[in-house]
Amino acid sequence: MSRIQATAPSNIALIKYMGKTSHTENRPSNPSLSWSLNHLTSVVELEATEEPSDRWEPLDQQGYFAPTLSEKGQTRFLDHFQFLKSQLGIEGHFIVRSGNNFPADCGVASSASSFAALTKAAWSWAKANGFEKDMTVEVLSGLSRQGSGSSCRSLFSGWARWEGEGAEECLFPLQNLEHTLVLLDEEKKEVSSSEAHKRVTSSPKFQGRVERATKRLKDLEEALKNSHWKQVYQISLEEFEDMHDLFETSDPPFSYRNQHSRDVTQWVTEFWNSEGDGPVITMDAGANIHLLWRPDQLKLARNFLSSLTDRLPTVRLLHSPGWEKDFRQ
Ligand code: PMV
Numbered sequence: 001m002s003r004i005q006a007t008a009p010s011n012i013a014l015i016k017y018m019g020k021t022s023h024t025e026n027r028p029s030n031p032s033l034s035w036s037l038n039h040l041t042s043v044v045e046l047e048a049t050e051e052p053s054d055r056w057e058p059l060d061q062q063g064y065f066a067p068t069l070s071e072k073g074q075t076r077f078l079d080h081f082q083f084l085k086s087q088l089g090i091e092g093h094f095i096v097r098s099g100n101n102f103p104a105d106c107g108v109a110s111s112a113s114s115f116a117a118l119t120k121a122a123w124s125w126a127k128a129n130g131f132e133k134d135m136t137v138e139v140l141s142g143l144s145r146q147g148s149g150s151s152c153r154s155l156f157s158g159w160a161r162w163e164g165e166g167a168e169e170c171l172f173p174l175q176n177l178e179h180t181l182v183l184l185d186e187e188k189k190e191v192s193s194s195e196a197h198k199r200v201t202s203s204p205k206f207q208g209r210v211e212r213a214t215k216r217l218k219d220l221e222e223a224l225k226n227s228h229w230k231q232v233y234q235i236s237l238e239e240f241e242d243m244h245d246l247f248e249t250s251d252p253p254f255s256y257r258n259q260h261s262r263d264v265t266q267w268v269t270e271f272w273n274s275e276g277d278g279p280v281i282t283m284d285a286g287a288n289i290h291l292l293w294r295p296d297q298l299k300l301a302r303n304f305l306s307s308l309t310d311r312l313p314t315v316r317l318l319h320s321p322g323w324e325k326d327f328r329q
Contacts (some may be wrong), residue, residue: 002048006126008116008154008200010040010108010177014236014282016243017149017162017211020197025314030213031163033220034153034171035292037179039320042113043152044121054078056096063270064099067110076211079148081118082126087143088126102304106318109193109289116154119144142166150193159224161217166269172224172231178293180279180305183316185287191247191254193285202251205242226322229294233272233280237265241280247285260312261287267311271304278304 007151011034019029045059056074069077080098098117100110109271123140131221137155142165145152151162152167159170191199200206216235223231248255265281268291272278277300293301308317319327 001101003045004121004128005043005045006117006124007041007043007181008113008120008151009036009038009157010042010102010110010113011150011153011160012284012292013035013150014280014281015076015213015220015239016241018213018246019200019206020149020195023194026145026147028149028162030210031161031211031217032150032153033161033217034150035159035177036154036157036180037108037320038157039179040102040108040113042098042100042110042117043302044114044117046121046125047095047097049093049095049124051093051095054081054094054096056098059097059099061099065103066099067104067114067153068096069219070090077114077118078149080115081122083146084119084122086117088122089131090122090126090129100284102318104246106316107181107186107286109286111148111193111286112150112154115148115151116184118147119151120155138166140166140167141168145157149197151254161221163237166276170221172221173227173263174224174229174294176295176322177320178295178297178301179320180291180293180301181318182264182291182308183257183318184264184289186314186316189256189286191256191285196247196254199250199252199254200243200246203246203249205249209242209246213239228279229280230272233278236280236282243285244283256286257283258287260315261289263311264289264308265273267308268304275300295322298323302326 013032013034015033017028017032088216098114141152141155154320156169160167161170216239222237268281279293282290
């Protein structure tokens with residue numbers, strides 16, 4: 001066998017990884033918790049080659065968009081592969097191909113899913129070629145972390161909690177959530193997340209951040225255990241606003257939020273106030289809004305999203321497959 005493929009999902013954190021205690025090994029300042037976005041995946045293919053070194057190229061495969069990776073991005077990806085090869089006893093050289101089932105302009109960072117897929121592909125290659133040591137998915141998650149921090153949570157398909165070396169899966173009664181991505185800005189961000197991790201420590205609000213995130217994680221886990229959806233919403237809202245406040249009070253300050261992100265956040269709050277129910281809202285390091293819904297909220301989601309598109313006619317919405325057909329325009 002000279003070729004192998006693996007896929008991994010993107011993920012969205014409700015408690016954010018923001019700030020590092022080690023930038024070389026991607027060690028987080030605080031624990032985080034995410035939900036995997038199983039409809040937004042990356043695939044990585046490894047093909048053995050006689051060429052003198054590893055190289056990356058975009059994957060040309062139906063159903064996948066070939067990404068464009070800068071020189072720097074390619075080096076980072078191949079450096080992680082080199083690290084995996086040394087950890088997993090992989091010899092020889094490879095053409096490393098990657099692709100995503102979501103377009104580059106859709107506001108979803110592909111680093112978590114692509115580094116996780118690379119880690120899984122390297123592991124499959126090692127196993128198929130006689131690597132004898134057994135490794136749990138948690139250990140593999142720790143390896144993935146060294147390439148891209150948030151990728152360690154993409155080794156799992158539902159809730160993942162990351163505290164130390166790698167992430168682990170968490171089981172809560174709410175396991176079948178639907179996801180809507182509200183696309184408000186599809187431009188490449190000016191401040192990378194690596195830079196954001198460094199810059200937030202200059203904010204006066206970084207003081208107490210680790211304690212705030214740790215306490216919220218504890219409260220969120222309690223709310224998820226008890227299916228207290230409103231609390232999940234309240235904690236997630238506070239948490240992403242905390243992260244964006246850090247960005248906006250850093251030295252020098254930077255911001256990913258725009259007027260539309262602020263408006264949508266406000267409309268979600270008003271919706272909750274009038275209906276007593278609504279989506280969990282969060283934002284990543286970007287202007288786009290992620291909404292999570294319980295499966296029984298289809299009617300509610302329809303109401304909210306139709307008033308959203310009335311108010312922002314140019315907005316693009318991306319739904320998880322469970323609901324995609326229900327919202328097809
Ligand atoms: O893994 P990185 O370095 O791209 O960090 C991503 C951090 C956030 O996406 C902003 C939050 C998170 O926990 O995913």
